[in-house]
Amino acid sequence: MAGFFRRIYDWLLRLFWATEMDITMIGLQNAGKTSLLRVLAGGEFTIDSIPTVGFNMKRVQKGHVTLKCWDLGGQPRFRSMWERYCRGVNAIVFIVDSADREALPVAREELQLLLEKPALEGIPLLVLGNKSDLPDKLSVDELIEALNLKAVSHREVSCYGISAKEETNLDAVLQWLIARSSK
Numbered sequence: 298m299a300g301f302f303r304r305i306y307d308w309l310l311r312l313f314w315a316t317e318m319d320i321t322m323i324g325l326q327n328a329g330k331t332s333l334l335r336v337l338a339g340g341e342f343t344i345d346s347i348p349t350v351g352f353n354m355k356r357v358q359k360g361h362v363t364l365k366c367w368d369l370g371g372q373p374r375f376r377s378m379w380e381r382y383c384r385g386v387n388a389i390v391f392i393v394d395s396a397d398r399e400a401l402p403v404a405r406e407e408l409q410l411l412l413e414k415p416a417l418e419g420i421p422l423l424v425l426g427n428k429s430d431l432p433d434k435l436s437v438d439e440l441i442e443a444l445n446l447k448a449v450s451h452r453e454v455s456c457y458g459i460s461a462k463e464e465t466n467l468d469a470v471l472q473w474l475i476a477r478s479s480k
Contacts (some may be wrong), residue, residue, distance in 0.1 A: 318362045318478040321383045323411070324392035325404050326371035328425040333392060333461040334368045337471070352382065359471055362478045374433030376407060379416050388421045388477050393444070395458060396435040399445045408444060413454070421477050423455040425470065430460040 298305060311447060322330045335438070338355045352375075357364040367382050383389050389411075393404050408424075411417065426440045435443060437458050446454050455473055459466040 311367065316361060316478045317365055318387040318474070319365050319367070320381075320388050320390055320474060321367045321369065322390045322392060323369050323379050323383070324371050324433045325394070326402055327397070328370050328371060328392040328394045328404075329461050330371065333425070333427060333459070333467075334366050335364070336461050337364075337467065352378070359475060362475045364474060379407075379411055380417065383411065383414075383420065384416050386420060388423055388474055389417070390423045390425060390474075392425045392427050393440065393450070394428050396428045396431040398433075398435070398443075402476060403433075405444045412449060415446060418451050422449065422472055423453070423470070424454070424456040426456070426458045426462055429458040429465055430463045434458070463478045 322334060324330055334353065334355055334357075338357050340436060352370065353360055353368040354375060355366050357366055357367070367386075369382055373385060391404075391408055394400060412422070424440065425447060426435060428434060437456050440458070441447060441456050444456075456471055457466050457473075459470060461467075
């Protein structure tokens with residue numbers, strides 16, 4: 298019976314206090330953007346994810362907040378689209394494979410190029426070091442240093458280590474995003 302009342306309560310929250318926010322998820326290829334989005338949307342992690350061609354969009358419902366998540370391809374030919382899909386969003390989520398140290402200089406450069414765009418000034422940035430379940434991963438402090446996040450200005454910046462596979466720290470990610478739904 299309690300489950301019935303909870304469903305009614307959740308329905309009323311969505312009906313009268315619903316909030317929708319736009320999130321853009323970007324990062325280099327193989328960082329785990331699509332896998333993370335699939336897990337956040339309630340699906341299961343799969344190791345053999347197909348690379349995103351262009352973009353995917355999924356809605357993730359958490360309480361009275363609907364996250365409209367744009368998952369953009371990370372291959373070089375799709376990076377020119379990143380700015381267009383980041384304009385006017387509530388938050389930019391930049392996902393990095395925290396175990397792929399060789400890709401970090403390119404990730405840093407792509408992130409800096411994106412954040413220099415005047416149209417994106419002030420949009421909060423959440424950097425996620427994915428694949429924290431792997432043994433050779435960077436710590437959050439190492440990731441902040443490698444991506445030069447302390448130099449980022451004119452916006453709020455946060456950084457978390459996560460694992461889409463193990464679903465590690467995803468609650469903190471959702472809380473961070475939902476807290477920005479009213480901004």
